[in-house]
Amino acid sequence: MSVPRLALTPGEPAGIGPDLVVQLVQEPFPAELVVVSDPDLLEARARRLGLPVAVRRFDADAPPAPQVAGWVTVDAVPLSAPVRCGQGDPAQAHHVLTTLERATDGALAGRFQALVTGPVHKGLINEAGIAFSGHTEWLSERTGGALPVMMLVAPGLRVALATTHLPLRAVPDALNAEHLRRVMTVLDRDLRRRYGLSTPRILVCGLNPHAGEGGHLGDEEQRIIEPVVASLHAEGLCVIGPLPADTAFTPERLAQADVVLAMYHDQGLPVLKAQGFGQAVNVTLGLPIVRTSVDHGTAFDLAGRGGADVGSFRAAVHEALRLVAAS
Known part of the structure; x- marks a missing residue:
């Protein structure tokens, strides 16, 4: 495959996940990065950070094209409620899990060659009445129960x-x-x-x-x-x-x-x-899909302030690309 297609989920919308996405897409990548999120959220966070971002809607029927700096390809999933930077809301749990479902199911179906996830807040999802111990366990269940x-x-x-x-x-x-x-x-x-x-x-x-x-x-x-x-x-x-x-x-x-x-x-x-x-x-090893993620949490105190370090998210994309190439 000449150009792999990766699904990215920002995770908790009030945390630094959207910051990381809009920072990451300032760079070119030899893969199509499809962000499964709310486009209005990403545009609003880009404005807040003073970063140029042009949104285009994801077309699954079009051939994948490499990521162009300054563009973000979005598979749209509407927010569940308005977002305030740094203030998590259990009402967003449905949005967070829907983005994961869309991206994971797309990887299982072959539309995406890998899944790269941003940080979620486990406590907020549980406060919404949804049992959730983490991406790892959730992905196991969603992909068929493998260890x-x-x-x-x-x-x-x-x-x-x-x-x-x-x-x-x-x-x-x-x-x-x-x-x-x-x-x-x-x-x-x-x-x-x-x-x-x-x-x-x-x-x-x-x-x-x-x-x-x-x-x-x-x-x-x-x-x-x-x-x-x-x-x-x-x-x-x-x-x-x-x-x-x-x-x-x-x-x-x-x-x-x-x-x-x-x-x-x-x-x-x-x-x-x-x-x-x-x-x-x-x-995450043992799954039928390639999945990588950041090594940190939602960092509510940094959301929308411009201090989030994109290093781990960037490394997660590059690791996913290496794993896809080895598959």
Whole structure:
């Protein structure tokens, strides 16, 4: 395919997502970027930021054309209510989810080769009475229920998660042998398929301090993680661990790994974001579509003020293009 077509969703309309879109389309890209959003929202945010933007409506029957600086191609989804920058409103939940549905269904149907998502506000969607724990879980359900694996990519580091958006007290109960085996299998398969690694080296963190200290600080390593690692290693996967998380990210360890598998969200992501915040990309493995996203939230305090950094959104588009090219 000479010119891929990507769907972009800005996410929460009162946050920095629309800012990022109008900043991003100031640049040319070797792909057609189709923003699934309300065109009036994007034009209003561009005016507020003092950026030139010309809107054209998306035509699915026209051949895809590369992104031209200063133009934004929009697949229109009306807002659910007026938007005030920096003030989230649960009334927009329907709009946010409709943009995701339109973009995801388009990717499943082949109209888009990838989906790139801006930040949503989970709390506002839940306040609207819609159970929503995050893009990752929602996309899994929408695309057929495959196990999604959340992996963040920064320069020189990849971190995947065995569990995603769970309260900390729920993590141990979610770590069973079957689940861990499936996560590691997806991770191995997609690093081969999408990243071209012939034998992905997966460094596995323990759950407890010191990886359980031989069972004295918790036994999940002995009961669950170690047997899964040993079983997959016997099947030919290159899995290493479980290792204490406080030493898993040292340069010596990282030199032996292509990805670190953390057991829960805040075990691995603070390290990655400290190293590459603003350049990191969230990639959802295990889905039948290519999906990338920013590494940050809605930043209501920056919305419409001109201080939003487009770096992670730009990196997410480029990562999506690399993954599409490898497909």
